[in-house]
Amino acid sequence: MNEHNFLYEVRCQSELSSPAALESWVRENKERFVSKLEETGAILFTGLSVKNAKDFDHFVSMFDFKVFTYKQSLSNAVRINKTDKVFTANEAPKEVEIYLHHELAQTPAYPKYIFFLCASASKVGGETPICRSDHLYSKIMAQDPALIKKFEDFGVIYNSIMPNGNELHSGQGRSWQTTLGARTKAAAEKKIKGLGYSCEWVDKDYLAVTTRVFQATKMLTGGDKSFFNQVLAASLGWKNKSSLGLPPVTFGNGDRLREDSINSMFDAARSLTLLRKWSDGDILVIDNHRVMHGRKPFSGNKPREVLVSLTA
Known part of the structure; x- marks a missing residue:
């Protein structure tokens, strides 16, 4: 791991395809995942059978973190709730770049962890850049x-x-x-x-x-x-x-x-930013205290849909 490649990847196996198996696996490994988040700031889960807002809501719930709702936040971004704790990342037009930031750092209350689900990856662009803010401070x-x-x-x-x-x-x-x-x-x-x-x-x-x-x-x-x-x-x-x-x-x-x-x-x-192309079904979890994120502009005939859940 270095300042440019800090993402911890978890490639999941097919036997986790059932909700019960996935929940058991998450609960058994939660402490390891939290420890890795404290160490690296970001975890990418690939290969899970989490495809939509309902699945994603269930996945986030498995971690037993306190919910941080969009409705109660002072977020200045337009978002659309899909469930009580899952919403779209940002409804800004596809040509608009959202620059690196810590979620809600401009407000009195901000989340500890941010969960992202790529429900649909755009053909071109649309990456979620991430940057270790402790490295940037240094x-x-x-x-x-x-x-x-x-x-x-x-x-x-x-x-x-x-x-x-x-x-x-x-x-x-x-x-x-x-x-x-x-x-x-x-x-x-x-x-x-x-x-x-x-x-x-x-x-x-x-x-x-x-x-x-x-x-x-x-x-x-x-x-x-x-x-x-x-x-x-x-x-x-x-x-x-x-x-x-x-x-x-x-x-x-x-x-x-x-x-x-x-x-x-x-x-x-920018010199410290990790830019990885999304694939459908990817789940990224970041420690909002340690890692900044943003959104690159995107294009193409495949819609980009990234869903988010915030936890305390």
Whole structure:
């Protein structure tokens, strides 16, 4: 295992084709799988008879992790629930790239593990890139220790715009109504205030939101640190908070990130990224505290369907 090839692969045998056999096997090996996730950050299961949302829901349930639902999250992505705990990865158009990020690191509550099922792989592209964030932290520290120090001293603030109604053309198109569970502007403002955020209403009844300060790094089991944030995804993929001219992310003291710093972090992350083509039926599990993920654009006449389940 090295920084470019950290994925632990489990090739499953045909005797696991029955639900009962699969459940028994998962429960017998759960501790080993969790240990491997702590060690490598990512496990790929191939050859399982898990083909659809119902099968996938059952598979995730075998691990007995606490469910982290999309409905209750502050995710800014539009997703479609297939079961109570299984939903589509992102409804953004196929040409939109979703850059590397830690799931929900821009919010107060985020999952520990992310399960992905490739129900249908696209013909071209559509990979889910993954990057060891602890390796990225070390690389940025070696290249620019002052930058890491500033992230750790001040943290980060995120600026985003929540649309009035879901927007499927955006990777961050979830409406303020569904994100905040609010039917009225007053209810939305109350929820924002309770989170310690600030907001203002802009054109078309869109809601411009500024978060409180969040940490930009995270201490991991074993003493390493990860670059735990949404800095790359926000800087490269989110819309500007146009009403105030604010960038999607700033340091916690209000300073802007320099463009050359963003570019150097992106180059460092790209050099550490593992890009593996999906096959139908693949299941990827990542430790969200340790591993970033994204989505590459895709094309072709075969639809891409990747389902997700989040657990605490």
